[in-house]
Amino acid sequence: MGDPFDLGAGWLEEHVLVPALYWLGLMNWEDVSYGWALFALYGVAQVLLTFTVCLPLERWRPVERWPDSHAVWVDVLYTLLSRIGVLPFVTYVLFYRAQVAVSGWMADQGWVPPTLEGLFPALLGQQVLVFILYAIILDFADYWRHWLAHRFRWWWALHSLHHAQRQMTFWSDDRNHILDDLIAFVWFGVIALLIGVPPLQFPLLVLVLRFLESLSHANVRLSFGWLGERLLISPRFHRAHHGVLAAGQRSCNYGAVLPWWDMLFRTADFSREYVRTGDPSGEEALATGTWVQQQMAGLRRLVRSFGRRRVRHGT
Amino acid sequence: MRRLCLALLCVVAISGFAASARAGGIAFVVNSNGASISVIDMATKKEVRRIPSLREPHHLILSPDGKSLLVGDTAGNQIMFIDPNTGEVQKRLPVADPYQLQFSPDAKFLVVNGLARNQVDVYDAASMKLLKRFPVVATPSHLAYSPDSSTVFVSLQDSDRLAAFDLRMMTEKWTVPVGKTPAGVLWLNGRVLVADMGTDYVAVVDPADGKVVDRIVTGKGVHQLFLSPDRKVLWVNNRAGGTTVSVDPATLKVIRSYAIPGGPDDIDFAPGGKLWITRRWAESVAVLDPVTGTFETIAVGRSPHGLYLNAHAPSPVVVSSR
Numbered sequence: 001m002g003d004p005f006d007l008g009a010g011w012l013e014e015h016v017l018v019p020a021l022y023w024l025g026l027m028n029w030e031d032v033s034y035g036w037a038l039f040a041l042y043g044v045a046q047v048l049l050t051f052t053v054c055l056p057l058e059r060w061r062p063v064e065r066w067p068d069s070h071a072v073w074v075d076v077l078y079t080l081l082s083r084i085g086v087l088p089f090v091t092y093v094l095f096y097r098a099q100v101a102v103s104g105w106m107a108d109q110g111w112v113p114p115t116l117e118g119l120f121p122a123l124l125g126q127q128v129l130v131f132i133l134y135a136i137i138l139d140f141a142d143y144w145r146h147w148l149a150h151r152f153r154w155w156w157a158l159h160s161l162h163h164a165q166r167q168m169t170f171w172s173d174d175r176n177h178i179l180d181d182l183i184a185f186v187w188f189g190v191i192a193l194l195i196g197v198p199p200l201q202f203p204l205l206v207l208v209l210r211f212l213e214s215l216s217h218a219n220v221r222l223s224f225g226w227l228g229e230r231l232l233i234s235p236r237f238h239r240a241h242h243g244v245l246a247a248g249q250r251s252c253n254y255g256a257v258l259p260w261w262d263m264l265f266r267t268a269d270f271s272r273e274y275v276r277t278g279d280p281s282g283e284e285a286l287a288t289g290t291w292v293q294q295q296m297a298g299l300r301r302l303v304r305s306f307g308r309r310r311v312r313h314g315t
Numbered sequence: 316m317r318r319l320c321l322a323l324l325c326v327v328a329i330s331g332f333a334a335s336a337r338a339g340g341i342a343f344v345v346n347s348n349g350a351s352i353s354v355i356d357m358a359t360k361k362e363v364r365r366i367p368s369l370r371e372p373h374h375l376i377l378s379p380d381g382k383s384l385l386v387g388d389t390a391g392n393q394i395m396f397i398d399p400n401t402g403e404v405q406k407r408l409p410v411a412d413p414y415q416l417q418f419s420p421d422a423k424f425l426v427v428n429g430l431a432r433n434q435v436d437v438y439d440a441a442s443m444k445l446l447k448r449f450p451v452v453a454t455p456s457h458l459a460y461s462p463d464s465s466t467v468f469v470s471l472q473d474s475d476r477l478a479a480f481d482l483r484m485m486t487e488k489w490t491v492p493v494g495k496t497p498a499g500v501l502w503l504n505g506r507v508l509v510a511d512m513g514t515d516y517v518a519v520v521d522p523a524d525g526k527v528v529d530r531i532v533t534g535k536g537v538h539q540l541f542l543s544p545d546r547k548v549l550w551v552n553n554r555a556g557g558t559t560v561s562v563d564p565a566t567l568k569v570i571r572s573y574a575i576p577g578g579p580d581d582i583d584f585a586p587g588g589k590l591w592i593t594r595r596w597a598e599s600v601a602v603l604d605p606v607t608g609t610f611e612t613i614a615v616g617r618s619p620h621g622l623y624l625n626a627h628a629p630s631p632v633v634v635s636s637r
Binding site: 007010022 | 348350367369370390391392454472473495496512513535536554555557576577578595596597598599614617618
C-alpha cells in the first residue's frame with residue numbers, strides 16, 4: 001500500500017500538471033509542480049480533517065453564538081487560499097527559487113547546513129523521532145517569530161489582521177496578511193538553511209500539527225485539563241492570546257502547538273477563561289472587510305506604524 | 316528429545332543459510348521523496364529492506380573498483396557509500412548538493428552536478444578532493460563523458476543549454492542552446508545525445524562545438540537515455556508521453572514504443588534482457604519485457620529515481636541499517 005498523498009499527487013502530475021506544463025513550454029517547472037501537487041493534497045486533507053472534527057465541536061459547545069457569521073466566510077477563503085490554492089503555488093515557487101539562490105550562495109562560501117543526524121549519528125534511520133525533534137525546534141522558532149510579531153510596531157501592524165477577528169473559529173488560523181505570511185516563510189526558510197529541516201517526509205505528522213493549530217482557534221469550550229494544557233495548546237489557552245485585553249505588543253500565550261515555551265519564558269497565562277476576541281484598536285475593515293479590504297487595511301496600518309511613535313493597542 | 320530439537324534447529328538453520336546464499340541479485344532503488352534506498356531481491360522481485368538516507372537522494376553510480384555504490388543525497392549534502400553486494404552503508408561523505416554524479420571512463424574524475432546550486436564539481440576520484448568548481452548559468456542536470464575522458468558534457472536544464480568542460484585544462488569549452496529543458500545526456504558514436512524534456516525529440520549534438528546536427532522524435536517530454544549493455548539498443552524515456560522507446564543506435568531510427576505510465580525515469584538492465592524502469596509518480600519500478608511489451612511492477616518508496624542492478628550479488632540480503 002503506497003502513500004495515498006504521493007500517489008494522488010503523482011496522478012495529478014501525470015494527468016493534469018505535466019501535460020499542461022508541456023503544452024505551455026514550462027517543463028522546467030516539472031519538479032516544482034510535483035511539490036505543489038503534494039502541498040495542495042496535504043492542504044485538502046488538512047481542511048477536511050479540521051472541518052470534520054472542529055465543526056461538530058463548535059456546534060456542540062460554542063463559546064459564542066453569532067446572529068450573523070458573515071465575517072467567518074472571509075476566514076474560509078483565507079484557509080482555502082493558504083492551504084490549497086494560489087498561495088501554496090506562489091510561495092512554493094518563490095520559496096523554491098529563493099532557496100536555490102540563497103543555498104547556492106552559501107555553498108560557494110563553503111557552508112553545508114548541519115543536520116540533527118549529523119550532530120547525533122544515533123538518530124540516523126530514526127526518521128519519525130527526527131521529525132518530532134525538528135517539529136519541536138520549529139515550534140520553538142515559531143514562538144519567537146510570533147513574539148517578535150507582537151513586539152515590533154510595524155510587524156504588529158501586519159499581524160493585527162490575524163487578531164482583528166471577533167468571530168474566531170477554526171478557520172481563523174490562516175487569517176494573515178500576505179506580508180506577514182511572507183515573513184514567516186523567510187523566517188522558516190532561514191532556519192531550514194541553518195539546521196537542515198527534512199522535507200515533507202511525514203505528511204501525516206504535518207497534518208496533525210496543522211490540525212492542532214486550527215483546533216486551537218476553534219470557537220469551542222474545550223480545555224485539555226490541567227496537565228493536558230501544559231503539554232499541548234488547547235482552544236481555551238490560545239483564546240486567551242486572541243482576547244481583546246491581550247491584543248497588541250504585550251500579549252500572552254504565543255505558542256502554536258506546545259505551551260512549553262510560554263511556560264519557560266513566563267508568557268503563559270492559564271487563568272483566563274473563554275474571553276472575547278478581537279483588536280479594538282484596529283480599523284473595522286480589518287475585522288469585517290473583504291479579503292482585499294483587509295489586506296489594504298493591513299497595509300495602511302503598516303504605513304501608519306512608521307509615521308507614528310506608537311500604534312494604539314488594545315484597551 | 317533435546318537432541319531432536321537441536322537437530323531440527325540445525326536443519327532449519329542450514330536451510331535458512333542455503334536460502335540466503337542463493338544467487339539472485341540485488342536491485343537498489345533510490346526513493347527521492349522517501350529519503351531512502353529500497354533493496355530488492357531480484358529473484359523474488361520483493362523489497363527486502365530500506366536503507367535510510369538523510370534528505371533527498373536522487374542518482375547513484377558504481378565506483379570504478381566495483382566496491383562501492385555512491386548515492387548522491389542533494390538536500391542532505393552528502394554522498395552515501397554502500398556495499399553493492401550487501402547493502403551495508405560503508406561511509407557518508409559531506410558533498411555539496413550531489414544530484415547527478417558519474418565517474419569518468421578513465422576512472423580519474425568524479426563529476427558531481429549541483430542542480431540546486433548551479434555548480435559542476437570535478438573531484439579526484441581516488442581522493443575525493445575537489446579539483447574544480449564550474450559555476451554555471453542554471454540547474455546542471457545530467458552528464459556524459461567523451462570516451463577519452465577529456466570532456467564532460469552537462470545539460471543545464473533551466474537555460475536550455477548544454478555545457479562542455481575540458482577536464483585536462485579544467486576550462487569551459489562551450490555552452491550553447493540545444494533545445495528546451497535538456498535533461499539526459501549520452502555519448503554515442505562520436506555524437507552527444509541530449510534528451511530535451513520540453514520537446515518530443517532527442518537532440519544530436521556535435522561535441523566539437525555543441526551544434527545540433529539532427530533531431531530524433533521519440534515522444535513528449537524526452538527525459539533520459541540509456542544504451543543497452545550489448546550496445547545494440549538505445550532506450551529513451553519520455554516523461555510526459557509515458558513511454559519507453561527503443562532506438563537503433565546505428566541509424567537513430569525508432570524501433571518500438573512501450574507504454575510505461577507513471578513518469579518513466581531511470582533504467583537498468585537485468586540479465587535476460589528485461590529493463591527495470593523507475594516510475595517517479597507511481598512509487599514503483601516497472602520490469603519491462605521488451606519482447607512481449609508487457610511489464611510487471613515492484614512497489615518501492617516515494618518518487619523512485621535512480622536504480623542499480625547487481626545481478627551477481629547473493630539474495631536475499633541481511634544487512635545492518637547503517
